[in-house]
Amino acid sequence: MKNNLILIEGIPGTGKSTLSQFLAIQLEKNIIKSKWFHEAQENHFIEDDRLDPLFKGDTDFINEDLSIDEFIDKILELWNNIVEEIQKTDEVVIVDSKLNFINTILIYNDASEKDIMNFWDKFETMTEKVKPLFIHLYIDDVKKHLVNAWTSRSQWAFEHAISYAENVPYISRLKIKKKDVLTLEQETKQNFMKKIYKISKFDKMSFEVSEKSYYSYENKILEYLGLNRIEYKHSLADLRSYEGFYENSNENLQLVSKENVLLCDWGYKNLILDYIGEDVFILKSYPVYFKFYRDKNGFVEKIETYGEQVFGRADCKFTKIK
Numbered sequence: 634m635k636n637n638l639i640l641i642e643g644i645p646g647t648g649k650s651t652l653s654q655f656l657a658i659q660l661e662k663n664i665i666k667s668k669w670f671h672e673a674q675e676n677h678f679i680e681d682d683r684l685d686p687l688f689k690g691d692t693d694f695i696n697e698d699l700s701i702d703e704f705i706d707k708i709l710e711l712w713n714n715i716v717e718e719i720q721k722t723d724e725v726v727i728v729d730s731k732l733n734f735i736n737t738i739l740i741y742n743d744a745s746e747k748d749i750m751n752f753w754d755k756f757e758t759m760t761e762k763v764k765p766l767f768i769h770l771y772i773d774d775v776k777k778h779l780v781n782a783w784t785s786r787s788q789w790a791f792e793h794a795i796s797y798a799e800n801v802p803y804i805s806r807l808k809i810k811k812k813d814v815l816t817l818e819q820e821t822k823q824n825f826m827k828k829i830y831k832i833s834k835f836d837k838m839s840f841e842v843s844e845k846s847y848y849s850y851e852n853k854i855l856e857y858l859g860l861n862r863i864e865y866k867h868s869l870a871d872l873r874s875y876e877g878f879y880e881n882s883n884e885n886l887q888l889v890s891k892e893n894v895l896l897c898d899w900g901y902k903n904l905i906l907d908y909i910g911e912d913v914f915i916l917k918s919y920p921v922y923f924k925f926y927r928d929k930n931g932f933v934e935k936i937e938t939y940g941e942q943v944f945g946r947a948d949c950k951f952t953k954i955k
Contacts, residue, residue, distance in 0.1 A: 634665055634858065636766040636836060637719050641729040642826055643770035644819045646782030647842045649729040650918040652770070655851060658915070660725055662863040671920050672730035674941040678715045679708070679731045693741050701744045705752045708735055709759060719763045732756075736825050743802045746825075753829050767835040768854065770842045771823055776816045867908050869893050875925060875933055879951035886951060921946040
């Protein structure tokens, strides 16, 4: 592998985490060690406790006594730490959405385009030693995409995102209609990332995202990385052995199989479980694994989850009740 760091970027709903997970699994199946940093996992190297004092409470707005340049230096320090770690191992590290996260903070805090490009120039110089591959996923019709992306999320989350966007300085100055603020915010982020992609000296690949294009661009990335596509398939009969209701003292979940896919209702509906092998599945788009245990007669009786802690999904135990 000539690329020791893979950066996957795009606005929400473009499939960054899904692609990151796919590549992490394919690397492992091709006998290449990998480490995937999910954007929302606990103990993420770019969002550790050292960043907390930089912000106003639980927001993306930096403290008034901190300059944009000082904030950029703090972020680069964290990135430098992970670059040094990558150089010590033979792992391929995959990071999704954290450049977009930094762009978001800079935009929210009224940083100029010059400030953002200044960060990128320093970032490229610092990370070039681990030969990053920069993958940008973009959407042609952002407004239509956001409608579809938020349909699967709660109304509260949608309203919260709009409220947050309304407080972004450049958006509030424009005084645009409430229904358009989220589109403008995401279009701004995507346009900045397109500019960065255009000038980037990294190895890079860019794809317009649609459901029909996933398989195609996954294969193009695998071909670029020199990897074979390796997948395990379960028959519907096999999947039915995992179906049922499971519970612990705090919560419950339900598993059903449909169209040769195992679906999980656990807070959200229709979360997909992808088969890894030997009664182990991975929660699609999350670094969380499901290990199924069987009784002496071969029937599934319990589940244990493990992996990175994202939204409390790891380190849970469930017993099958029916």
